[in-house]
Structure formats: C-alpha cells, structure tokens
Amino acid sequence: MAAPPRKAGRRIRVLLPLPLAEAYDYWLPADVPAGPGSFVEVPLGGRTTLGVVWEDAPEGGVAEGRLRDVIALKPAPPMHKPLREFVDWVAAYTLSPAGAVLRMAMAAPSALDEPAAVAGWRAVQPRPEGARITPDRARALEALGTATLPGTEISRRAGVSPGVVRGLASVGLIRPASMPRQAAFPRPDPGHAPPVLAEAQSRAAEALVRGVAAHAFGVTLLEGVTGSGKTEVYLDAVAECLRQGRQALVLLPEIALSTQWLTRFERRFGAPPALWHSELTSRTRRVTWRAVAEGTAPVLVGARSALFLPFPDLGLIVVDEEHETAFKQEEGVIYHARDMAVVRARLEQAACVLVSATPSLESVTNAKDGRYARLALPQRHGGASLPEIRALDLRVTPPERGRFLAPPLVAAITETLARGEQAMLFLNRRGYAPLTLCRTCGHRMQCPNCTAWLVEHRAQRRLLCHHCGHTAPTPPACPECGAEHSLVPIGPGVERIQEEVAELFPEARRLVMASDTIPGPAAAAEAARQIEAREVDLIIGTQIVAKGWHFPHLTLVGVVDADLGLGGGDLRAAERTMQLLHQVAGRAGREAAQGRVLLQSFAPDHPVMAALMADDLPGFLDAEAAQRAPGHWPPFGRLAALIVSSEDARAAERAARDLGLAAPEGEGVQVLGPAPAPLALLRGRHRHRLLLKAPRGVRVQPILRDWLGRVDVPANVRVQVDVDPVGFL
Structure with a gap:
C-alpha cells in the first residue's frame, strides 16, 4: 500500500535549546507561517519541545517521508538574524553545543506565549433604564468615564468600596472588558535631567554620542580615575541611543547590588531601566524577556546573561567595570561577557563602550594597537582630589x-x-576565619567534596565550603583526636x-x-x-x-x-x-x-x-x-584550558594522560600538563588540567577540535574547554 502523499510544505532546520551541536530537520506545513527565527513547537522523541527555525534545510539527509511536522508557531517576535549569528559564533568560539548557547537566549520559555489579557470594566452606553444610581455609583462611573479599568483602580479613583463596583455590574451599568496592554516599562526620557558635565567629561560624552549616532560598530575604552564621572558620560550615550529609537544594554558585574547606580539612572532619565539578573522572579523574567523582544524595554541593565536577550534593535552595549572577572562564566557554556559584548555589538552594528578606572591589560593593549578608541578622564569630578x-x-x-x-x-x-x-x-x-585546626593534633577542618578548608562562620555557628556549599556545625571536639575545645581559628x-x-x-x-x-x-x-x-x-x-x-x-x-x-x-x-x-x-x-x-x-x-x-x-x-610579551602570554598570545574531571579519580587521571599523549604540535604551539588542578577535588569530582599555549595569530579552536577528536573520552569523564581562561583553579 502506497504511503499517503506528504502535505504541502518545506524542509527546515530547527535548533533546540538542548546540548545538541546541530539543528534538526523538520517538515514545516504550508499552513504554519514560520520563517527563520520563528519560535516553534516540535516533537522530539515522545514529547514536545520548543525550538527556533534556524534556516531552510538542504535536500538530502533524512528522507522527506520520515520528517516530523512542526506542531505550532509560537506567538512571539522572531529571533532576529544577528542574535542567531551570535549564538552560532559563541558556540564555535567556545566549542560549546549551539543548543546550549540557544538555551541562554531562551531563558524565559513562558514568554513565548501571548500574555494573558487583564480583565477590567467598561461603562455600558446607553445606560440601561431603571438602573439605580447612588452617589457612590455616580462617582465610580465618573471615575471610569470611557476608559477600561480594573475594579481596584475604579475604587481607588472614586474613593468607594469594591462592593460599589460589584453593584454597578449587578445592575448592568458596567460590563467586563479586556484591558489594553500597557508597556511593561516606562520609556526613559533622554532630556529629563541632563547633568552639567566638566570639560573633559563633555569631550568624552560627545565622542560616545557620535559613535551611537553613526549606527555603526565601534569599540571605545572609557577609562578614568575613581570618582571622575564615567557613569554620567556613558549615560549621555544611552540618551543618544534613546533619541535614535534604539535599545541600550548596560552590563554590570554585580547587578543585584548596584542600587546606587539604579538611583542615579532614574534621576537622570525620570524612569527606571529594565533589570535582568538571577534574583528576578519567574514572572518578572517572563515580562522582561517579552518586553525586550517586542522592543518596549528601551534600556536594560543586567548581569552577563543579559547579553543573550532578544533585542531587535540594539544600538549600544556598555560594559561597566570591564576588568571584573565576574563577567567570566565558568560553568556550562564558558565565555567572557566583555569579549562577547564586542562580538554582539559588531553583529548588531552597534556601539560598544568598555568602562573602567582600572582597565584590563587586554583592553589597554587593544586600544594601543588601534582596535579600540580610547577616552580618558584623569581628574575626579567636582574638584575632589x-x-x-x-x-x-x-x-x-x-x-x-x-x-x-x-x-x-x-x-x-x-x-x-x-x-x-x-x-x-x-x-x-568572608566568614570568621579561613582555617580551623586542632591545637592538640594539628587536624585541619577540610571539605569532604573539595580540596579546600572549611571556613568558620561564627555568627551562624557553622563551617562552610565556599566552593561547593557543604556546611557542617562547628564541632565541640576535634573529629580526629577527640580533644574538646581544641579547635582554633587561624587567620x-x-x-x-x-x-x-x-x-x-x-x-x-x-x-x-x-x-x-x-x-x-x-x-x-x-x-x-x-x-x-x-x-x-x-x-x-x-x-x-x-x-x-x-x-x-x-x-x-x-x-x-x-x-x-x-x-x-x-x-x-x-x-x-x-x-x-x-x-x-x-x-x-x-x-x-x-x-x-x-x-x-x-x-x-x-x-x-x-x-x-x-x-x-x-x-x-x-x-x-613587558613581562608577558616575550613568552607570548595573554594578551600577546592565546591560551585554552582543558579541565578533565570525574567522580572516579583513576578515570580522570587516565583521560588526562591520554589527552596529554595526543597533545597537538605545531610552530609556537605548546601544551602544559596534564597536572592535577589546584582544586584537585571540586564538588566531588577529581580534576586535572591541560593548558594549550599559542601565538596570538593562531586560531586555537580547530586545533582543539582535532585534539579532542583524536581521544576517546569515557562516558564517566567530562572534558570542559575554557578558551581564554582568566582563572586557573
């Protein structure tokens, strides 16, 4: 019996937010109007999952008859091309699965659904005959007017109880109606309260404003002594971005603690920015993600993960305190948000501003080599010394x-x-003392899961590992020799x-x-x-x-x-x-x-x-x-680390040895290790490190791919790749 004819449509590739290296082929029915960047629901195994239409699929591969159909198009703005290119770029640079990078760009899956309508009340016109109108009801109807308002707002404006509003509904004077969608975030006003800038600040601000107005990619290093007013300068660039009708992103290393910065922003623009950090509730994340995607969040301030939000028209990225190691993500997809901000700005044709009183040697070198523009504020603002x-x-x-x-x-x-x-x-x-030892036998209180001492937190009466979170009450006696009251804090x-x-x-x-x-x-x-x-x-x-x-x-x-x-x-x-x-x-x-x-x-x-x-x-x-250049150490050379780990100590050691034996060779390419990591045990996993070192002009990613492809790593061993490491633990 012949198979039924395939319904009309075409072959597409859908990238899923899972640790998968490539997009999967699906069949897009003609009645599902999805194009590149559309969010779709697709079958995967025995379940359904979300994904993004990445591109049309070439012919060949899986037979057309075996392709599974896209189930539905999600009612969300599509992911625009520069962000899809950014996902691919980050995946290729960090040697991460593209789907794992996409997952960071889909950090609020519930935002893909249409926001629920908010119920309100609207006055019935003409008014029904015979409806009794008390003075309270009259005030409520006057407060409602021709608008659609929730009952609580009618009560507040009219100064009446909720029962009055219910009474209006019971006699047919008002009817239920859906509230019009309000913008989740007020639009900051670029002309609200511009600051009075000193001469050096004005020159720097004018340069940044010109960069934003050009609608072209460029990177500027803004450095200045502490208290020189760098924030006011780059906020002028944010103001220009608002005047251009584009979106601005400001990355801060500690967004949850930047209360003074947020106060300064609201004073400058008359409205707060949107926020993105790990402490947001799931509802706030959903609303914020959707507002960013719809272009109704003009300015967003966030931690490093905000770099993957779906801005449709990004005109400016500011990385404040660009030297901070907090911008480096060490788990999952390992990337440096400062460096990736430069890449995203290039793909978006946006201006990028790196800000610091103590800029990194990498950024200073890029400025000296002409890759970045450089602006300096050498004096404190307002006459302070x-x-x-x-x-x-x-x-x-x-x-x-x-x-x-x-x-x-x-x-x-x-x-x-x-x-x-x-x-x-x-x-x-942090804590009371970094080390606790027994003065009788010398025993040191160590984490059972890590190569680290337990830190005493006396206020909580506990010992804590700052690496894995292991905690234990402070014992009254030494667990090794049993001597009572012999544990003493050191340092x-x-x-x-x-x-x-x-x-x-x-x-x-x-x-x-x-x-x-x-x-x-x-x-x-x-x-x-x-x-x-x-x-x-x-x-x-x-x-x-x-x-x-x-x-x-x-x-x-x-x-x-x-x-x-x-x-x-x-x-x-x-x-x-x-x-x-x-x-x-x-x-x-x-x-x-x-x-x-x-x-x-x-x-x-x-x-x-x-x-x-x-x-x-x-x-x-x-x-x-001068110390780093002769040895081709960053920023004058390239580094990439392989971190080999397993719960089985011997398996980790063998895999590290095999990688060491297969180490690549080439002009200027050197592999250091394998060696036990300084934190040889972390969260219960035994760890070894290898470090690939190469001249600055060498692309390390092909070398790493070839290296990893020549070694059969057991399933119980994990190999993490850290391109451009900033830490060596």
Missing part, C-alpha cells in the same frame, strides 16, 4: 598579639571617627575583624558588607541608605564594597591584608590585586574632604604597592606587558 595612599609595613609595626589591625591603622580610625567621618576596613575574605575573615573593631571602638556603629550579609538588592539598598544617612561609622567589607559605591562622608580606607591575592602563581594575580585595591582605595575622599588609604602589607616594596602609592597604573600595566 584623589586619596593619599600609604603602605603600613607589618614587619615594622605589627598588630598586637591576637589582633590583625596594626597600631597606625587603629590610630587613623580613631582620628577619623573623632572628626565625625566614616571609615572602611577591607578584607576580601581573619570580615567577621573576626568586626569582632576586633567592636572591642577597639565599642561606641562606633558598625556594618559588615559581604555577599552573605548583603544577599540582594533590598539589603544593598538599605545598607547604602544607612551609610549615606550617617547611621554607620565603620564599614567592614569584602570585594562588594569596591564596586561603584559613592559614600560622601567616607574618608579613610584601611586594607587589612593587601598581600592577599598576590600568591598562587596566577598569571594575572598582580593585575587583579592592583585593580581591586585601586577600586577599594577609590571609595575614600570622593567629596570635599581629603581621603586616606592605608595598606597593611608584609611586602610594601612589591610593584603593586609601589604603583598604588605613586598612582601609576599606566606604568604598572607597561611593566606587566
């Missing part, structure tokens, strides 16, 4: 026994508080500094700012309010306090351990420490009063300390470049 930075040699003036604050720092805090000013102590270490965390400060300055009002004490936007906003209202005298914080805060009365910053971060052999250890300490120092003296920064260090002659005290960031970066 840069803080005085001094190192305290802990070998000469050590803290008292059992303490961590040296006498000169204690004296400086005393003087600052006596003047009614605020001080900050910075230590980039300080911010909780321990807070305890010391409470003893030294019992009258001072204190606030600890760390990711576990400031868990989200509401807590950050309240902390900022307390500090600005001078309800806090002394702030103790981790790296959270380094990012963009403006506290007018803060004049002293003390860095408890300036050497922290310099060890470990990390390629970028000195650069990161320089950036972090420079940013922290920039919190001091941002208004009229002179700021002071004291760095407690056992190595005050280190190049990082010398550069900070001399305010010579360019000189420091030149020295870093």
Whole structure:
C-alpha cells in the first residue's frame, strides 16, 4: 500500500535549546507561517519541545517521508538574524553545543506565549433604564468615564468600596472588558535631567554620542580615575541611543547590588531601566524577556546573561567595570561577557563602550594597537582630589598579639571617627576565619567534596565550603583526636575583624558588607541608605564594597591584608590585586574632604604597592606587558584550558594522560600538563588540567577540535574547554 502523499510544505532546520551541536530537520506545513527565527513547537522523541527555525534545510539527509511536522508557531517576535549569528559564533568560539548557547537566549520559555489579557470594566452606553444610581455609583462611573479599568483602580479613583463596583455590574451599568496592554516599562526620557558635565567629561560624552549616532560598530575604552564621572558620560550615550529609537544594554558585574547606580539612572532619565539578573522572579523574567523582544524595554541593565536577550534593535552595549572577572562564566557554556559584548555589538552594528578606572591589560593593549578608541578622564569630578595612599609595613609595626589591625591603622580610625567621618576596613575574605585546626593534633577542618578548608562562620555557628556549599556545625571536639575545645581559628575573615573593631571602638556603629550579609538588592539598598544617612561609622567589607559605591562622608580606607591575592602563581594575580585595591582605595575622599588609604602589607616594596602609592597604573600595566610579551602570554598570545574531571579519580587521571599523549604540535604551539588542578577535588569530582599555549595569530579552536577528536573520552569523564581562561583553579 502506497504511503499517503506528504502535505504541502518545506524542509527546515530547527535548533533546540538542548546540548545538541546541530539543528534538526523538520517538515514545516504550508499552513504554519514560520520563517527563520520563528519560535516553534516540535516533537522530539515522545514529547514536545520548543525550538527556533534556524534556516531552510538542504535536500538530502533524512528522507522527506520520515520528517516530523512542526506542531505550532509560537506567538512571539522572531529571533532576529544577528542574535542567531551570535549564538552560532559563541558556540564555535567556545566549542560549546549551539543548543546550549540557544538555551541562554531562551531563558524565559513562558514568554513565548501571548500574555494573558487583564480583565477590567467598561461603562455600558446607553445606560440601561431603571438602573439605580447612588452617589457612590455616580462617582465610580465618573471615575471610569470611557476608559477600561480594573475594579481596584475604579475604587481607588472614586474613593468607594469594591462592593460599589460589584453593584454597578449587578445592575448592568458596567460590563467586563479586556484591558489594553500597557508597556511593561516606562520609556526613559533622554532630556529629563541632563547633568552639567566638566570639560573633559563633555569631550568624552560627545565622542560616545557620535559613535551611537553613526549606527555603526565601534569599540571605545572609557577609562578614568575613581570618582571622575564615567557613569554620567556613558549615560549621555544611552540618551543618544534613546533619541535614535534604539535599545541600550548596560552590563554590570554585580547587578543585584548596584542600587546606587539604579538611583542615579532614574534621576537622570525620570524612569527606571529594565533589570535582568538571577534574583528576578519567574514572572518578572517572563515580562522582561517579552518586553525586550517586542522592543518596549528601551534600556536594560543586567548581569552577563543579559547579553543573550532578544533585542531587535540594539544600538549600544556598555560594559561597566570591564576588568571584573565576574563577567567570566565558568560553568556550562564558558565565555567572557566583555569579549562577547564586542562580538554582539559588531553583529548588531552597534556601539560598544568598555568602562573602567582600572582597565584590563587586554583592553589597554587593544586600544594601543588601534582596535579600540580610547577616552580618558584623569581628574575626579567636582574638584575632589584623589586619596593619599600609604603602605603600613607589618614587619615594622605589627598588630598586637591576637589582633590583625596594626597600631597606625587603629590610630587613623580613631582620628577619623573623632572628626565625625566614616571609615572602611577591607578584607576580601568572608566568614570568621579561613582555617580551623586542632591545637592538640594539628587536624585541619577540610571539605569532604573539595580540596579546600572549611571556613568558620561564627555568627551562624557553622563551617562552610565556599566552593561547593557543604556546611557542617562547628564541632565541640576535634573529629580526629577527640580533644574538646581544641579547635582554633587561624587567620581573619570580615567577621573576626568586626569582632576586633567592636572591642577597639565599642561606641562606633558598625556594618559588615559581604555577599552573605548583603544577599540582594533590598539589603544593598538599605545598607547604602544607612551609610549615606550617617547611621554607620565603620564599614567592614569584602570585594562588594569596591564596586561603584559613592559614600560622601567616607574618608579613610584601611586594607587589612593587601598581600592577599598576590600568591598562587596566577598569571594575572598582580593585575587583579592592583585593580581591586585601586577600586577599594577609590571609595575614600570622593567629596570635599581629603581621603586616606592605608595598606597593611608584609611586602610594601612589591610593584603593586609601589604603583598604588605613586598612582601609576599606566606604568604598572607597561611593566606587566613587558613581562608577558616575550613568552607570548595573554594578551600577546592565546591560551585554552582543558579541565578533565570525574567522580572516579583513576578515570580522570587516565583521560588526562591520554589527552596529554595526543597533545597537538605545531610552530609556537605548546601544551602544559596534564597536572592535577589546584582544586584537585571540586564538588566531588577529581580534576586535572591541560593548558594549550599559542601565538596570538593562531586560531586555537580547530586545533582543539582535532585534539579532542583524536581521544576517546569515557562516558564517566567530562572534558570542559575554557578558551581564554582568566582563572586557573
């Protein structure tokens, strides 16, 4: 018996948001009006799933009669071509399945459905005869007028109870009606409250505005000292983007904590931006994703994942604090949002602005080589001067026994508080102590899942692994030898500094700012309010306090351990420490009063300390470049890491050995390893690393694909590829 004839249609390719390398072929019936970029529902195995029409499929491959039909077209704006090209580009660059990248661009699947209509009430005209109209009903009808409004809004406007509205419905004076869809986000007004810019700011802003108005791709590095008004400058570029009727995206490293930035934006434009970060509710994500896709979210501020949102007309991408390692995603699809922002801007023909007081050596090198334009703001805004930075040699003036604050720092805090000013102590270490050991047998409290010590969090009476989240109550006795009350904390965390400060300055009002004490936007906003209202005298914080805060009365910053971060052999250890300490120092003296920064260090002659005290960031970066260039280390060469892991230690070791034996060879190409990773056990998985190093002009992706294709990796072993790694744990 002959098979029934195929219904009219055509062969298409549909990419699914699953870890699949390629799109699948489907049959698109002629009565389903889907084109490239359309979101569709398709069968997969015994279930249905969502996908995106990627392109028409060439003839051949799966026989036409075996192709399964597209089930339905989703009522959502199609994914436009530049975003589809971006998904393909990121997948090829990072050696990730294209479907895994697409999943990031489809982060709110429920947004593909038509938003539900909101029920309201509309007045019946002409009014039914004989309907009784009381004074309250008359006020409600007047408030409703010819509009369609929800019952709660009618009650509010008329000042009547909900029962009055129900009464109007019962006598037929109003009828149910669907509310017209309102824009989810008010449109920011580019002319609402433009700031008065200094001369250098105006020149920089004009250059950025011209870049946006050109409707062409270009990258600009905007660098300026802390407090120089970089935000006001690039907000002028956002204003121009709004005037052009295009959308703008601003990426921030810590969007959940950027309350002061959001306040500044609303003051400038008279309306808040749309937000995108991990703490949004599912409903807010759905509404925001849809608004972005429909073009009704003119400005969005987000974390790195916002880069994959479906903007139909993106005119500007700003990456604020472009040097921050928070822009690097280390799990799943491994990518650097700063670098991918440049790529998306190119595909969108949009302007891209990279902003930092301490730009990365990569961006500085690109600017020097002419790939990026460069704008500088060398002076603080409003006449404020840069803080005085001094190192305290802990070998000469050590803290008292059992303490961590040296006498000169204690004296400086005393003087600052006596003047009614605020001080900050910075230590980039959460918890009470980074290590707990037994003074009887020397046993160290270690995570069972990771090669890491458990950190004591005394306030919660628990030990916590900051890598996998393993937690355990602090035991009363040593689990190794059984000695009671023998466990002692080694080294300080911010909780321990807070305890010391409470003893030294019992009258001072204190606030600890760390990711576990400031868990989200509401807590950050309240902390900022307390500090600005001078309800806090002394702030103790981790790296959270380094990012963009403006506290007018803060004049002293003390860095408890300036050497922290310099060890470990990390390629970028000195650069990161320089950036972090420079940013922290920039919190001091941002208004009229002179700021002071004291760095407690056992190595005050280190190049990082010398550069900070001399305010010579360019000189420091030149020295870093001179060290890296001869060995072709980034940004003068290419790196790619293979991270081999398994719950089976021997399987991981064998797979790493096999990859090492198959290592590629070529001019300038070098493979380092395999070697156990510094975190040799992470979340229960045994880990080994291999590092491919190549000259800058070499494309490493084909080399990596060939390398991985020559080794049979067992199913119980995972190999992650990290192109352009920024960390080496």
